[in-house]
Amino acid sequence: MTSPHVLVVDDEPDIRDLVKEILEDEDYRVVAAEDGRAARQALREGKPDLILLDIWMPDVDGITLLKEWAEDEGLPCPVIMMSGHGTVETAVEATRLGAYDFLEKPLSLAKLLLTVERALEADRLAKENVGLRRRSQPIIEPVGRSAAMQRLREQVKRLAQHDTWVLISGEAGSGRETFARYLHAQSVRRARPFVEVAVSTIARGNAARELFGSEHDGRIHYGRLEQASGGTLFLDEIADMDAEAQTQLVGALDTGSFVRVSGSDPVKIDVRIVAATSLDLAAEVQAKRFREDLFYQLNVVPLRLPPLRDHHEDVPDLLGFYVDYFAQHEKLPYRRFSVGAQNFLRNYAWPGNVRELKNLVQRLLILGAGDEITQDEVEAAMGGAARGGAELPGLPGISFDQPLREAREAFEKVYLEYQFERHGGNISKMATEVGMERTHLYRKLRSVGIEIKERR
Numbered sequence: 096m097t098s099p100h101v102l103v104v105d106d107e108p109d110i111r112d113l114v115k116e117i118l119e120d121e122d123y124r125v126v127a128a129e130d131g132r133a134a135r136q137a138l139r140e141g142k143p144d145l146i147l148l149d150i151w152m153p154d155v156d157g158i159t160l161l162k163e164w165a166e167d168e169g170l171p172c173p174v175i176m177m178s179g180h181g182t183v184e185t186a187v188e189a190t191r192l193g194a195y196d197f198l199e200k201p202l203s204l205a206k207l208l209l210t211v212e213r214a215l216e217a218d219r220l221a222k223e224n225v226g227l228r229r230r231s232q233p234i235i236e237p238v239g240r241s242a243a244m245q246r247l248r249e250q251v252k253r254l255a256q257h258d259t260w261v262l263i264s265g266e267a268g269s270g271r272e273t274f275a276r277y278l279h280a281q282s283v284r285r286a287r288p289f290v291e292v293a294v295s296t297i298a299r300g301n302a303a304r305e306l307f308g309s310e311h312d313g314r315i316h317y318g319r320l321e322q323a324s325g326g327t328l329f330l331d332e333i334a335d336m337d338a339e340a341q342t343q344l345v346g347a348l349d350t351g352s353f354v355r356v357s358g359s360d361p362v363k364i365d366v367r368i369v370a371a372t373s374l375d376l377a378a379e380v381q382a383k384r385f386r387e388d389l390f391y392q393l394n395v396v397p398l399r400l401p402p403l404r405d406h407h408e409d410v411p412d413l414l415g416f417y418v419d420y421f422a423q424h425e426k427l428p429y430r431r432f433s434v435g436a437q438n439f440l441r442n443y444a445w446p447g448n449v450r451e452l453k454n455l456v457q458r459l460l461i462l463g464a465g466d467e468i469t470q471d472e473v474e475a476a477m478g479g480a481a482r483g484g485a486e487l488p489g490l491p492g493i494s495f496d497q498p499l500r501e502a503r504e505a506f507e508k509v510y511l512e513y514q515f516e517r518h519g520g521n522i523s524k525m526a527t528e529v530g531m532e533r534t535h536l537y538r539k540l541r542s543v544g545i546e547i548k549e550r551r
Contacts, residue, residue: 265400
């Protein structure tokens with residue numbers, strides 16, 4: 096279930112079989128291909144974690160295959176080249192195209208195993224670093240000593256020992272992604288990928304390609320299900336998934352396989368699915384907005400996260416955690432909350448939950464001065480919300496008294512304007528920060544009335 100999948104491409108049967116046998120002895124899952132045609136077919140049948148690729152083959156050489164795979168979306172995984180007649184020029188070209196390393200034949204099996212291990216580890220760390228840049232709160236263990244938090248952590252540890260699907264529900268900002276990552280970190284799949292899909296950010300009609308991938312003119316786009324192979328797929332805000340994608344996901348979960356968009360070969364599923372929602376999914380089923388069969392497939396084990404107001408005794412620990420986090424990771428000045436400020440915040444309702452608390456700490460560290468954060472400073476930073484007013488802190492025009500859709504649209508505009516200014520109009524950096532695809536971000540900016548050219 097968690098063994099890395101290695102594709103060995105070599106036209107020499109003795110070498111191919113020997114490498115396959117050695118890797119299988121080391122607990123790798125190995126598929127062998129005797130030429131370029133078989134290698135292309137193997138990639139259609141499933142995404143490998145690593146490819147060992149011979150250069151000289153009868154039908155198509157390895158450099159041509161490497162170039163083909165490197166186009167468009169880049170190499171699907173680390174590629175280690177092998178050759179008994181390699182030249183410096185060939186090695187340089189392979190490296191330029193993205194190959195991880197170049198091994199000369201006859202192969203040293205010790206060097207082969209070490210290179211494979213290092214390539215997989217480097218790939219894992221690269222993906223982990225990307226994940227850390229995208230995550231707003233890289234918490235290994237959810238913070239809090241309250242009975243509710245201790246009970247949740249123990250429940251997650253028990254769930255992690257079983258490979259069942261989990262549905263996490265809770266208000267926005269309550270820590271759904273944190274608990275999903277904690278569940279993955281405690282499970283036997285922890286060495287394999289954790290792939291997050293923010294369903295609400297996928298453009299309408301594009302969910303099937305995003306989840307299942309696609310094939311076009313012999314080129315393969317691996318969807319999130321294959322990217323998460325052997326690991327965990329986290330579907331955040333699952334209620335926002337369009338009807339077509341829901342239908343396809345039901346079929347995939349029923350059969351244990353799926354077919355990529357415009358593809359023909361079935362691909363097996365080896366992934367744990369953790370879904371999350373801020374809505375009452377059972378009510379969405381009753382309203383015919385969510386498929387009942389998909390709900391029951393995902394809701395094998397429900398995990399309900401309480402809002403912060405229901406475990407307010409954890410507020411001091413959370414304040415301390417985020418002060419340490421911002422001081423360490425963003426080099427903001429270290430400041431401590433006074434006892435009065437902590438007591439005041441313990442009694443605040445926290446409509447935005449842990450995310451609101453995190454943003455408040457960041458704002459106080461950026462704008463404030465002095466070693467101590469006082470209650471007066473906290474109240475000033477929170478504005479009307481701290482005094483019981485209806486307007487959200489720091490967000491003029493967004494009120495608790497307006498319909499949810501209007502409040503959400505107003506918030507999106509204020510949020511995106513802030514991110515646009517923060518990144519100086521750099522859409523690439525902005526897309527990474529907000530966790531959206533660039534094409535969808537362009538559409539979202541236009542939809543809320545932010546004209547990119549005029550702002551620049």
